Amino acid sequence: MSRLQVVSGKGGTGKTTVAAALALALATEGKRTLLVEVEGRQGIAQLFETEALPYEERKIAVAPGGGEVYALAIDPELALLDYLQMFYKLGGAGRALKKLGAIDFATTVAPGLRDVLLTGKACEAVRRKEKSGRFAYDYVVMDAPPTGRITRFLNVNDEVAGLAKIGPIHNQAQAVMRVLKSPETAVHLVTLLEEMPVQETADGIAELHAAKLPVGRIIVNMVRPEVLDADELEYARAVPRTAVAKSLSTAGLGGARRGGNAERLVDPLLAQAEEYAERYALEHEQRGVLGELGLPLHELPLLAEGMDLAGLYELATELRQQGIS
Amino acid sequence: MTLDPAATHDSAPAHDSTHDSAHATDTHATDTHRAISSPRLLAVDPLIDDPRTRIVVCCGAGGVGKTTTAAALGLRAAERGRKVVVLTIDPARRLAQSMGIDSLDNTPRRVKGIDGTGELHAMMLDMKRTFDEIVEAHSDPGRASAILGNPFYQSLSAGFAGTQEYMAMEKLGQLRARDEWDLIVVDTPPSRSALDFLDAPKRLGSFLDGKLIRVLLAPAKVGGRAGMKFLNVGMSMMTGALGKLLGGQLLKDVQTFVAAMDSMFGGFRTRADATYKLLQAPGTAFLVVAAPERDALREAAYFVERLAAEEMPLAGLVLNRVHGSGAAQLSAERALAAAENLDEPRIVDQMDGKAVRNSPDTYDNSESSATTGAQDDSPAPDRSVEQLTAGLLRLHADRMRLLSREQRTRDRFTALHPEVAVAEVAALPGDVHDLTGLRDIGDRLATIRPELPTSDG
Structure with missing residues (x-):
């Protein structure tokens, strides 16, 4: 079981929900998971019905059976200052860079740097160990950018490594890439039983394969119950x-x-x-298309009363029963 | 793509939020919608027909049908006689195909099969191409090729954070400047944050204008020791730090790039400002697109607030995929209870096919037994019909629950933003494949659904 679980999917398919449910599902029997948000939308805080997450790992839920879910919303700007501090002790200079607009530049405009920081932070959490030698987190689940951007997002380290041929960014990018392209990582795609998301899933898988990124499972979300056969x-x-x-x-x-x-x-x-x-015919057809992609397929039910915290636990239980953890 | 109008034009059960009964009655009574000027119902046709409307920007969270809405609006405007161009950012292949264009590119292509005298053109933003064109247009050939060949430029233009948003705005400015179209309909990028497309031009602009550029520029421009007298110690420390961070070679690439682009910076900033002002101008209308789901409407509310803060003209909210029912008079609870009755057929005396159970609709009872007798050429209702009917009732109960959930979600939005006009678009069971499908969406978009219906009678 890969320790970095990346969850992507077309917009509107509920990838944040699935990522959160997965983090809960993986936190079985005293295990600890970290749920990471990279797009600054505070979707996790909303799902867990808590206040906005700071740039700090914080326990947000206890899973049935005693596991723990931590959450972190990565802020690229703070991650960069962190990084500068960690590697260069650039405290003061970091602030000056910020004043100059360099941090803003680096995190919003500079090619790929922002993405390196985001994936870098997640990879750091994957590798981090406690004094006892135990991993700080058994699993890290990332609520990643949507399918259309996921390959570029994860592969950006490659692009940066190509651009910055030497230097610390280069090294950082290389290190991150080693984790992302290893079996340590699995990229899951969330879809609905509709044409466009399924098409995007198929395209996304092809792109991930081409970039030699490890594809995990397909999770079909919001599956409606069969009322008439x-x-x-x-x-x-x-x-x-x-x-x-x-x-x-x-x-x-x-x-x-x-x-x-x-x-x-x-x-x-x-x-x-x-x-x-x-709709039934369409769903049947789309199930067929997904089946041909040759990946493990999971289905999560549409929650009749809409998404809330109880629903999240329901989905986590469903994922466990389907043997995802 | 056939749809039962009954399922779409009828509407949700009555509820008790802020109620403008006059409008509700009007919409029921008339088929033409232009007469209605409720501040809460968004009339799409007057908006796209108005020659003063020159730009419509569709924004909203991912997956709510933004691009489809943009295409359907464009088609509708064209078929109502305007010359329209639709700028899409990243359309699904099928959507491009639905406009009869297999691969949209950076040049507007005329869409065939448009009814009437109008024209529809469609294009897809190619970030890199757009960026390249700017470079080519604003520098001499030698300098242009130096920029285009620069590795830093290549990755910047190939689409990292912010570039897409900036280029979308740039392209919009270009299209508007050409003045070839009556109406430009723009789809916005599926940004990581819904608001990036408003921020990106400013960010890029301020970066290109900023002090950082000067710092990066200085050594490349002046170079060597002579440069030192222009640079104070702090600044050289800064380039040192940047060099450390980025690696010497990348910094050099950046510096070369910046030096080559120097002459264009003013232009970037000016155009970014101009586009921003264009968005604020009266000829522009923003449509926030959402689906009746919690997250999408939350994002929509965020948009509405942000647009107001930026003084951008909001025309209204397009609420896609709204469900209706032709049998809204039958509640979910009653439907389920009735289905249960059918599941337990023993309660009912079916000996002669007459259903003489006490119905809740007592006034209907006499009629009921009379008819069943009269029409009784068919055999006694067999189990399969009853099973099917029970299934139909359960299906209806699901629909009614969905309907009330959607309504609650929408009411929450309306409570927060009563000033925002709403156009509801009835859900399609399938996807859009062709112009007919887009036309259908356009019809649904322009059909003003009685928002707060009186009971259907």
Whole structure:
């Protein structure tokens, strides 16, 4: 099991939720996980219903069975100052650089530097050991940028290593790349059973493979429960309207005669079934496409009442049961 | 892409938040929407028809259908007679194909199959190409090739943080300056932070203008010991620190790049400022795009606040993928209860196919038994029909729950920002594949759904 778990996915697929659920799921039996946020959106704090996370590792949840989840929102600017301090003791000069706009430059405009800092910080947490020799975290889960940018984000170290051919940034980039391209890392992609996210997942996997980055699993999120099966849907297309009206009436919903309360429900209900059938067929097709990608596939249910903290634990349990941890 | 209008035009169950009954009635009574001028309902057609509207910017979180909205708006405006260009940032392949263009590139391409006298052009931002063009346009050939060949420039332009946002704004400025189109519809980059596209031009501008540049520039420009008299000790320490950090060779690349770009910096800053002002101008309309989900609407609220702070003209909120039901009069609870009745058929006397259970709709009861008798050519309702009907009712219950969840989420947004006009777009069961699909979205976008419906009767 890789110790750095990177979670990506198209926007809107719920990758932050899945990353958080994964961090919870991996924190079994006294294990400790670190959930890392790199995009400054404070999505983790919102999910765990706590105040905004500072640039500091902080315990945010206890998993069933006693494990712990820590969280960290990486701020590139602070990470850079950290880094400068750690390697160069540039405390004062660091502040001067900031005043000059160099830090701003380095973290927002400079090629890839920001991304090196973000991945570098995560890799540092993966490698960090306590005095006892035990790893500080059993797993580090990263809520990473979306699928469209993930390969460039992770591979940026390569690009920087190419750009800065010598020097400390070069060395840092090389060290980070060694972790990212090793079996220590797994990149998971979150998708929905819809065309565009599935297409993006397929493209993302191809890109990751091409960059020799280790692809982990596909996690299908927000899977709707099956209400009507294929046979019933077919039947719904052929069923006499009067029969349905009569059934509705039997169920206690009013008259079955034309214009009766039950009768007036028939068309809208059959229309909803038709929409459901269209979606059902589409989902079936997309499942097939995902199946052909040859990766372990997991499905997480759509939570009927929307996402909240309880739902997060529910998803974590689901991931555990599916053997992801 | 066929859809049952009943499923889309009908609307959510009534609820009790701030209620403008006059508007609700109006929308019910009429099919034309232009008469309605509710501050809370966003009328899309008047916006895109108005010749004074020259730029529409679609912004919002990732995955809410921003690019599709931009394309559908562009198509609709074109078919209503305007000459439109849609600037997309990173469209899904299918979306490009839906406009009949297999690969969009950095040049606007005319989309075929547009009805009417208008024109639709579409393009996809190519960051590197856009950046290259700026360099080529603003420097002599020798200098341009020096810049284009610089390794630092190559990675900067190939799309690291900020470049995409900056180039999107740059391209928008260019398109506007060409003045070939009546209307430019812009999609915004899927930024790590929703607001990067507003910040990036300023950031890049201030970087290119800033002290750092001067520091980087100094040694390359003057060089050697002569340079020292212009540089105080602090500054040389700074370049030293930068050299340490970046590695000597990269610093040299940066310096060469900066020196070569020097003449263009003023231009960058000027254009960044001009684009920013263009966005604030009255001819621009921002549309915040969202889906009726908590995160997307939270981000939308953030956008609305930020746009207000920057004095950017917000036209309204486009709420995509809103669900409706043609049977909204039947609540989830009643549907489930009815489904349960069907699951336990023993309770019901079915001997002669007559359903004579007491219905909650008592007024309907006599009619009920009369009809069942009258129409009874069909055999007694068999189990499969009842099973199916129970399934239909459960499906409906799911739909009604979804509907009320969406409504709650939207109400929360409306409570925070009652001033923001909203256009709801009914959900499609599938994806968009062609112009017909985009047209359909456009219709849905322009159809003003009665936001706070009275009960459907």
